[in-house]
Amino acid sequence: MTGRRRSSPRPFSSAPALASAVACTAVIASLLSGCGSLPGASGDSGEKAPVTVMTWAPEGTKATNMPGMPAMAQAYARWVNSRGGIRGHHLRVLTCNERNDSVAAAQCAQRAVDEGAVAVVGSYSQFGRSFMSPLEIKGIPFIGGYGASGEEFQSPLSYPVNGGPASLLAGNGRQLAGACRRVALVRPDTIQGDQMPSLLNSGLRNGHRPPAEDIKAPEDGTDYSRQVTRALDGVGADPSVYGTAADGGKAAGSCVTTALGDHTDTFFDAFQRLQEDSPRVHVASVLGSVGQALVNRMGGSSGPLEGAYLTGWYPVSSDPRWGPMRKVVDDFAFNDNRIDPADQGVQTTWIAYTVLRAVIEQLDDAGVEDITPHALQTTLDDGDHAIDTGGLTPKLRWREGDMLAVQNFPRIVNGMVTYQVVRDGELVAAQDGFVNVTTTMERGVTNDE
Incomplete structure (x- = not known):
């Protein structure tokens, strides 16, 4: 690839660290029956500090609604916590109704800051100017948004999983x-x-x-x-x-x-x-x-x-590569009719949480137990290993050399449809x-x- 754009220098804002991890007790987590080879699957369930993240989307509005995205996030958390969390870190998912409103979008972002979220994951909003600023001030990564705002493909704190x-x-x-x-x-x-x-x-x-x-x-x-x-x-x-x-x-x-x-x-x-x-x-x-x-x-x-x-963006919904997601929905969504496994918002949220899981596992492999926004950002920016999403996207990585040279969309790393x-x-x-x-x-x- 030639003519790549260089992204702007990344702000390394420090954010309050989560509580130090307590001493671990080795426990073997029981595997979820029938889930197969989920990307980044792990059975480690030592007791470590929980990881708080947020997923927001508009619900009950007169315009576009994406209720399946926060619902998928909650189902994902129930699944991963049933297995002891991500390398022992239980996942706490906050959700917020963005209401297709710039003020509500900013309020969701501020709530993520106030409640100690280390990332915003798999969310939808058209109001990037409203929600990115509070996240950037605290260095909180925005992982795998739907791509509804230009800021998702411009902010150095955004890590898109598709080409929007x-x-x-x-x-x-x-x-x-x-x-x-x-x-x-x-x-x-x-x-x-x-x-x-x-x-x-x-x-x-x-x-x-x-x-x-x-x-x-x-x-x-x-x-x-x-x-x-x-x-x-x-x-x-x-x-x-x-x-x-x-x-x-x-x-x-x-x-x-x-x-x-x-x-x-x-x-x-x-x-x-x-x-x-x-x-x-x-x-x-x-x-x-x-x-x-x-x-x-x-x-x-x-x-x-x-x-x-x-x-x-992704394979047709009947593709067997969606099998692990469908299994989680069947077993942990409890007949939540907000979740349509064929919806691209739901699919994007699944992929975004797959990325989050892989990054936390990379940090664990490096001996890092304190999962902070800065730790996530550094790993996303400089990670040596591309993230495997189980074939639902190409392998993903957000180093400067991975960015495509698309005017107005410099953060795109995935040009596949x-x-x-x-x-x-x-x-x-x-x-x-x-x-x-x-x-x-x-x-x-x-x-x-």
Whole structure:
């Protein structure tokens, strides 16, 4: 890789250390039956100081909600504590409702500081400017956020596990470039949404396609009929060239892709209704806006999402590599219906806690028992061993040389995505393995239309 960006010097703010570890009593922890080879699994359960972390996400709001993320964090803690903790450190998980509100996001971060959290793990918030400052002042790492704010890919205290919206939109553009002659993008009228057109267009350019028609929509809209009409008018439709690449058909003439979070179903309700009198237009989206639950609600194989092209960060949810996570959910979530194992927020939280576990184990291997924010940060910045997530991502490491040269997203270390398609009402892999969109991001995002 050439042309890598150098990240800014890291602040090494000292934070109050947790209480010194008490004398250990060796105890053999019973293994969780059927969990298999979880990444970083360990049976050591000596009595050491607990480790406090926080996971936040919006719940019960009119915009995007991610209740499964804190619920997954709590299930993970129950599982790991049933085995004696992480190398003897019991995991204490604080949760906070971020409410899709900048003030609430700052309050969650301040609570993490006040209650001695050593990291914020697997969380969702669009308000990075509000929550990163309190964490940076105390040197508290932000591990594996969802990628909903730019600060997650800029702050030296942030350690993303995926490529965020940059990789999803660039990947979706590349996926559609091979299937569509014309594309319309319906996206939120927000600061985050304003970045989406250039990202999608970077992928379209990769396939020598023209830029997408950019259509803004209210993030919390209740009727997207106007946006659907604009999208259909913008791309037109030529039924003579319509087909699906997944089925070996000819390239579709017209495609509409959208990324409206929880309100994507509202968009497709209007799309299904208004397209009845128009030539068929192919649809697409990114995982997180569309998932199996939405496909089911929209009618499965007979709904508007049949044949949809989707781009995600991780393997399809039916992949056996998710087996360990599903086992933990089955055994320790206690029928918590907030957790959907196919949801990318839940999946991101699982991966983020896998990273936390691996870093604590690296510290234990080095003889460090006092798990502090500074100790975690130093290991994340300079760790000799890349972290294995069980094949759900490439191996992860956040040394300066691992950062990709993506403008506005200098903290990205994972440029991989997956292509999926809805076939017979089920989300399935459109092709095997990961697709590397690093070059697309590095070249394309720097050349906005």
